[in-house]
Amino acid sequence: MSSQPDEPTDSIAGEGLLDQFDAVRRFDSAVDTAFDRLRGNPVADRAFYAITELGDFGLIWMLIGGVRALRNDDEIEEFVRLAVTMGVESVLVNGLIKNLVKRERPVVETERPHNLRIPLTTSFPSGHASSAMTAATLLGQGRRTAPVYYALGLLVASSRVYVRIHHASDVVGGLAVGLTLGRIAKRVWPGPRGR
Numbered sequence: 001m002s003s004q005p006d007e008p009t010d011s012i013a014g015e016g017l018l019d020q021f022d023a024v025r026r027f028d029s030a031v032d033t034a035f036d037r038l039r040g041n042p043v044a045d046r047a048f049y050a051i052t053e054l055g056d057f058g059l060i061w062m063l064i065g066g067v068r069a070l071r072n073d074d075e076i077e078e079f080v081r082l083a084v085t086m087g088v089e090s091v092l093v094n095g096l097i098k099n100l101v102k103r104e105r106p107v108v109e110t111e112r113p114h115n116l117r118i119p120l121t122t123s124f125p126s127g128h129a130s131s132a133m134t135a136a137t138l139l140g141q142g143r144r145t146a147p148v149y150y151a152l153g154l155l156v157a158s159s160r161v162y163v164r165i166h167h168a169s170d171v172v173g174g175l176a177v178g179l180t181l182g183r184i185a186k187r188v189w190p191g192p193r194g195r
Contacts, residue, residue, distance in 0.1 A: 038162070088181070124169070136178075
């Protein structure tokens with residue numbers, strides 16, 4: 001990856017289609033700079049690294065759905081719908097969209113404060129963000145607690161920028177994909193709360 005002489009050591013600009021747009025690069029840079037105000041804070045570092053790890057492979061969403069399924073028979077169908085939809089989301093995002101866009105992940109030349117699994121896939125869109133919004137849409141359906149699921153989803157999504165695994169625009173793209181897939185899933189498979 002080539003670097004400009006005036007780029008910082010922690011470059012957030014990957015090379016690819018999205019990086020051809022100045023507005024995207026400026027947005028990514030502004031968000032990354034905003035997170036720099038928090039980075040290095042031991043509490044923030046621990047929290048964001050922990051939440052990003054919980055988001056790996058949709059773990060946090062499957063745990064929530066699984067616990068709900070243990071409490072109530074109606075929730076079993078909801079859990080199955082969540083698992084199937086998350087599988088479709090993963091194939092679509094990681095198998096199709098990422099391979100089409102092929103955006104490089106941010107380059108980080110400084111040491112990370114905590115261990116972190118580095119994904120092998122490309123950067124756009126963020127799979128954590130897309131799975132978070134897909135899950136929040138399904139888990140929150142017909143519930144007063146829906147805003148909590150969306151807030152948790154936004155936290156998981158933003159953690160990917162904080163830990164410098166994704167550009168901010170990757171996260172925005174993932175949020176859009178996830179919301180769309182969640183809404184499609186609710187139409188195709190309404191579940192007990194949507195009937």
